Amino acid sequence: MHDSFDWATFAFTAFGALGTVAALIVAIVVGSRQLGQFRTDQKQRDLDQKQRDNDARRQQARCVSAILRVAGEASAHNHYQLGPKSLPAAERLLPSYPTTCEVMNASPWPIYEAAVQLHGASRVWLVGFVPGGENGHAHVAAQTDRKLDGCAAPHLYFRDAAGVWWTRTDEGDLFEVEGRPFHEVSSVDEGNP
Known part of the structure; x- marks a missing residue:
């Protein structure tokens, strides 16, 4: 009996491995989108800060x-x-x-x-x-x-x-x-x- 192949264990193991790979791919895709959104938000925050600094610098001159x-x-x-x-x-x-x-x-x-x-x-x-x-x-x-x-x-x-x-x-x-x-x-x- 030890020589026989357990298809049920193999199927569950293969399915678990595929699920793990799929979860990893989803995490990479979601993470890269969030990173892209973070960079976009950071650029906007930098532009907003630059505008506030410019406005503050121009305040007296106005x-x-x-x-x-x-x-x-x-x-x-x-x-x-x-x-x-x-x-x-x-x-x-x-x-x-x-x-x-x-x-x-x-x-x-x-x-x-x-x-x-x-x-x-x-x-x-x-x-x-x-x-x-x-x-x-x-x-x-x-x-x-x-x-x-x-x-x-x-x-x-x-x-x-x-x-x-x-x-x-x-x-x-x-x-x-x-x-x-x-x-x-x-x-x-x-x-x-």
């Missing part, structure tokens, strides 16, 4: 803006400026209005080396340090158009409390920039028109 303040009276010492050459000679003398640029820092932290630049000007006017919650200003080139009063300054540059440099356009676009955006110190004029 609170900084600048506007032009054009005086209502024409300047007594520089009453006229030459207009464009396309105008007839008699119409080329345009009244000029003293103008300041006001930099408003609505954040609780200070900004450093704030500077403004007007359209078409190579000159940059330095406002400098502006404490949190306060305004700074620079006297800029006199303007011939009173309609510019209250308009956004064409280019605003500043360094935030974390040392990051920013520039804001007159359309309100805010850009992080590498290093000091105005390089020529000779073109910076601290508050003098």
Whole structure:
């Protein structure tokens, strides 16, 4: 009797081995899917964290803006400026209005080396340090158009409390920039028109 083959034991053993292999394959498939889902979730968490870090870094910069303040009276010492050459000679003398640029820092932290630049000007006017919650200003080139009063300054540059440099356009676009955006110190004029 010992020489006879026990088919029932063989069948159960073979079935158990196949079940074990099938369970292993299912575990590998499910595990690889879960690993893939984990990696996808991790990538999304990393993107979300990067966005939160970016938002936190931009938080102060969003609170900084600048506007032009054009005086209502024409300047007594520089009453006229030459207009464009396309105008007839008699119409080329345009009244000029003293103008300041006001930099408003609505954040609780200070900004450093704030500077403004007007359209078409190579000159940059330095406002400098502006404490949190306060305004700074620079006297800029006199303007011939009173309609510019209250308009956004064409280019605003500043360094935030974390040392990051920013520039804001007159359309309100805010850009992080590498290093000091105005390089020529000779073109910076601290508050003098």
